[in-house]
Amino acid sequence: METFESLVRSEFAPKNTYLNTASNGLLPARTVAALHEAALLRAEGRPLGPLHADVEGARAAFARLAGVPASRVAAGASVAAHTGVIAASLPAGAEVLTAEDDFTSVLNPFHVRGDLKVRTVPLERIAESVRPGTVLVAVSAAQSADGRVADLPALREAARRHGARTYVDFSQTAGWLPVEAGAHDFAATVSYKWLLGPHGAAFLVVPEDLGGLTPLLAGWVAGEEPWQSCYGPVTELARSARRFDLSPALFTFAGLRRSLELIEELGVDTVRAHDLALADRFRAGLAALGHEPLPAPGSAIVSVPGLGHRQPGLSDAGIEVSDRAGNLRASFHLYNTPADVDRLLDVLSG
Numbered sequence: 001m002e003t004f005e006s007l008v009r010s011e012f013a014p015k016n017t018y019l020n021t022a023s024n025g026l027l028p029a030r031t032v033a034a035l036h037e038a039a040l041l042r043a044e045g046r047p048l049g050p051l052h053a054d055v056e057g058a059r060a061a062f063a064r065l066a067g068v069p070a071s072r073v074a075a076g077a078s079v080a081a082h083t084g085v086i087a088a089s090l091p092a093g094a095e096v097l098t099a100e101d102d103f104t105s106v107l108n109p110f111h112v113r114g115d116l117k118v119r120t121v122p123l124e125r126i127a128e129s130v131r132p133g134t135v136l137v138a139v140s141a142a143q144s145a146d147g148r149v150a151d152l153p154a155l156r157e158a159a160r161r162h163g164a165r166t167y168v169d170f171s172q173t174a175g176w177l178p179v180e181a182g183a184h185d186f187a188a189t190v191s192y193k194w195l196l197g198p199h200g201a202a203f204l205v206v207p208e209d210l211g212g213l214t215p216l217l218a219g220w221v222a223g224e225e226p227w228q229s230c231y232g233p234v235t236e237l238a239r240s241a242r243r244f245d246l247s248p249a250l251f252t253f254a255g256l257r258r259s260l261e262l263i264e265e266l267g268v269d270t271v272r273a274h275d276l277a278l279a280d281r282f283r284a285g286l287a288a289l290g291h292e293p294l295p296a297p298g299s300a301i302v303s304v305p306g307l308g309h310r311q312p313g314l315s316d317a318g319i320e321v322s323d324r325a326g327n328l329r330a331s332f333h334l335y336n337t338p339a340d341v342d343r344l345l346d347v348l349s350g
Helices: 004-011 029-044 049-066 079-088 108-113 152-162 250-266 268-288 308-316 338-349
Strands: 073-076 095-099 117-121 134-140 165-169 186-190 202-205 301-304 322-324 327-331
Touching (some): 049 202, 049 250, 073 079, 079 134, 250 268, 268 301
Parallel strands (some): 134 165, 165 186
């Protein structure tokens, strides 16, 4: 019987100590094989039907992870594009509540509208800051810079009381923390971090009633019958979230389907327990060295003030982490081990 450890070992063989999933995750062996096969299809001139099927397979797999029907999931390329569609749907003067220093992709489309009232508060105050007149609350489930996890239940309750909608970017949690996309009006995520997919794919989850969004980026794939929508205006948009699809990067989705299937096999709860145990081990080791990470309880991301300058030297030593605003950011995922944590602590102690 295959265990968590044996399955992970069969899929990953990093050549270094890789602790940078918050930037991008490693590709499983099955994903690399699928990418190779997708390239051969193109190189050999074979029909691309299997790659289009992979788009739908990836959509369905993500829908299962997100706890929503596949009909609520749109397949795109970036969180920024999905945010832009949401921003374009808001009436002039609408108030959008956001978190201070959140990731740009979940913020900037609201700012460039120019006619929205974008209000920014510290993450810890975002739920209490929802007020009458707030139309939308947009926030990342976990902050990219330091790993702080938003109190989404409190946010949902505050939004419900005041009639506001919620938009959550799960890019830094999908894959190690349950997504529960159905609890929010809109949700988005990229695929190349904790979901272990290639770059170039992102998902948007919308309500059953499609949330009043206009499919501004709709092309032929957004038609109810895509292959009958290749010429002239689309006569009938898809009746599902697929109306918000962008033309898919077929190779990416071919690989992503296999990555998502691996996450399903392992189980998000199991991955979460593994990742958080490593993050807590790192926090404890930092304390022993006299370093205090930024507060981010229950997060797989750990940021340490004042140590960002160590990143180049760590990379030279074969340890991959990030420098974010002067902070050293380490992030732990299923392919990491206690030995990886101890190696980083050992180098930091020198």
